[in-house]
Amino acid sequence: xxxxxxxxxxxxxxxxxxxxxxxxxxxxxAMCPFSGKMLRTMMDTVMPKLGQNMKLIVYNYVQTWHFSxxxxxxxxxxxxxxxxxxxxxxxxxxxxxxxxxxxxxxxxKTYCQIMEELGSVxxxxxxxxxxxxxxxxVKSEKHTDVVNxxxxxxxxxxxxxxxxxxxxxxxxxxxxxxxxSWGLPEWEERLKYYKEQAIPVQP
Numbered sequence: 001x002x003x004x005x006x007x008x009x010x011x012x013x014x015x016x017x018x019x020x021x022x023x024x025x026x027x028x029x030a031m032c033p034f035s036g037k038m039l040r041t042m043m044d045t046v047m048p049k050l051g052q053n054m055k056l057i058v059y060n061y062v063q064t065w066h067f068s069x070x071x072x073x074x075x076x077x078x079x080x081x082x083x084x085x086x087x088x089x090x091x092x093x094x095x096x097x098x099x100x101x102x103x104x105x106x107x108x109k110t111y112c113q114i115m116e117e118l119g120s121v122x123x124x125x126x127x128x129x130x131x132x133x134x135x136x137x138v139k140s141e142k143h144t145d146v147v148n149x150x151x152x153x154x155x156x157x158x159x160x161x162x163x164x165x166x167x168x169x170x171x172x173x174x175x176x177x178x179x180x181s182w183g184l185p186e187w188e189e190r191l192k193y194y195k196e197q198a199i200p201v202q203p
Contacts (some may be wrong), residue, residue, distance in 0.1 A: 031066035
């Protein structure tokens with residue numbers, strides 16, 4: 001039997017209220033500037049204000065035309081496996097250094113060199129670098145755990161026909177209206193809309 005979907009077993013990390021009536025699933029690529037913009041908005045503005053009314057789940061969704069996307073996705077997932085509570089700060093730290101890993105900036109570096117650098121990046125937010133590097137090591141069994149989670153995030157996105165990042169699913173349906181340019185007012189209005197659509201629980 002195949003493994004359960006990520007949101008069922010909590011492979012993907014979340015912020016907010018786990019029992020909230022509105023579940024927001026966001027597909028982000030650390031190398032995508034629009035993904036970074038949305039992540040910062042959600043962490044800095046939206047979740048502090050609306051977090052009790054929503055559950056935000058974030059998937060690392062690799063966009064293959066970015067040379068370093070899979071490496072940064074593996075780094076974010078490895079950091080989350082080492083210390084789940086530090087996942088979002090680690091992901092944000094990786095997003096903040098994305099320009100250093102554009103093709104023209106790092107085409108001469110090896111996978112191991114990049115992972116060593118990213119290990120120092122996530123160490124800055126409290127991730128144990130040694131444990132991180134154990135998961136980054138392609139010869140390690142723990143690396144298999146990282147790859148398996150990358151696969152789950154990817155399969156879940158493909159199953160839902162996700163093409164671009166960021167893409168947002170709310171309560172099971174893709175919401176194409178949502179933009180990375182949205183701020184708190186737009187999210188408040190959208191959340192209010194979905195809360196009003198909730199089906200009443202029968203006694």
